[in-house]
Amino acid sequence: MPYKEKVIEKKYFSIGEVAEMLDVATSLIRFWESEFDIIKPKKNRKGNRQFTREDIENVKLIYHLVKEKGYTLQGAKDLIKSNTGNLKDKMEMTQRLREIRSFLKQVYDQLP
Helix, strand or coil: CCCCCCCCCCCCCCCHHHHHCCCHHHHHHCCCCCCHHCCCEEECCCCEEHHHHHHHHHHHHHHHHHHCCCCCHHHHHHHHHCCCCHHHHHEEEEEHHHHHHHHHHHHHHHCC
């Protein structure tokens, strides 16, 4: 029976890793954590934040609303309180469409 290598999926991410994913400063993520109830990373014994995938999705949602859509912090808070599920779906769809657009542009640029 051949050996199957298990893929180890990371459970927690540091604030530095999250900041790198979004290309923002760690201080911005700490600020958003203090402003938005949906960001609640666990803290280890040393006090370091440990972000789950759900935490990261919530940070991405806030990034999308504030940085990409131009909402104020209060506007983003109000929108999140009203319907988080629908917002996440729209954000994911927008991101996917950007990826498709980028891919199509690459294909177009390679045409003779």
